[in-house]
Amino acid sequence: MPKKQLVNPYLLAAQAIAPSPANLLVAVDGEGRPNAMTISWGFIGEMWHKPIFIAAVRPSRYTYQLLEETPEFTVNVAYPQLQKALDLCGSKSGRDVDKFKECNLTPIPAQQVKPPLIDECAICYECKVIHTAQAEPHTSHRLYFGEIVACHADPAVIGGLQLAEFPLAK
Numbered sequence: 001m002p003k004k005q006l007v008n009p010y011l012l013a014a015q016a017i018a019p020s021p022a023n024l025l026v027a028v029d030g031e032g033r034p035n036a037m038t039i040s041w042g043f044i045g046e047m048w049h050k051p052i053f054i055a056a057v058r059p060s061r062y063t064y065q066l067l068e069e070t071p072e073f074t075v076n077v078a079y080p081q082l083q084k085a086l087d088l089c090g091s092k093s094g095r096d097v098d099k100f101k102e103c104n105l106t107p108i109p110a111q112q113v114k115p116p117l118i119d120e121c122a123i124c125y126e127c128k129v130i131h132t133a134q135a136e137p138h139t140s141h142r143l144y145f146g147e148i149v150a151c152h153a154d155p156a157v158i159g160g161l162q163l164a165e166f167p168l169a170k
């Protein structure tokens with residue numbers, strides 16, 4: 001057995017939602033039109049024996065309305081070069097602008113959920129909401145517990161991790 005090394009647990013876990021300090025959550029409207037919103041709050045873990053991504057979304061966001069209508073989302077881990085898109089998707093609302101068009105983001109079909117993946121991103125999680133909770137009274141965010149049903153990654157970013165063997169839902 002190789003000798004273990006002491007590591008910072010947050011840095012280790014952050015590998016899964018790095019390399020950017022913020023990422024893009026994509027949800028869709030009733031016609032399947034996608035909207036991307038910048039998120040910096042996100043948690044990956046295991047609950048109910050399932051891999052889960054928890055996103056925190058304020059009720060004022062257009063994304064909130066979309067998630068209430070279609071409870072599926074993708075989380076797209078942005079390369080640092082996407083900073084301009086992160087800024088725009090974190091300051092403009094999909095009620096007013098088509099952020100995919102505005103940022104030249106390429107939607108590609110997901111395998112198991114309606115919202116698309118973003119081709120320009122490094123890691124893309126496909127999630128189905130299986131539970132929600134209010135974060136009140138600390139904040140007004142609603143927590144969306146998304147079961148990760150598929151995950152796609154640029155091999156250069158994950159550096160040899162065998163993510164394909166992770167026990168995702170059938």
Ligand SMILES: Cc1cc2nc3c(=O)[nH]c(=O)nc-3n(C[C@H](O)[C@H](O)[C@H](O)COP(=O)(O)O)c2cc1C
Nearest residue numbers: 038039040041057058061062063090091092093094
């Ligand atoms: C770096 C950054 C991180 C953000 N993280 C979150 C978040 O985790 N949850 C949230 O509800 N809003 C977050 N926001 C704010 C939304 O991205 C922003 O209000 C956005 O314009 C909402 O878009 P929408 O109306 O199209 O949903 C963040 C903004 C920035 C710039």
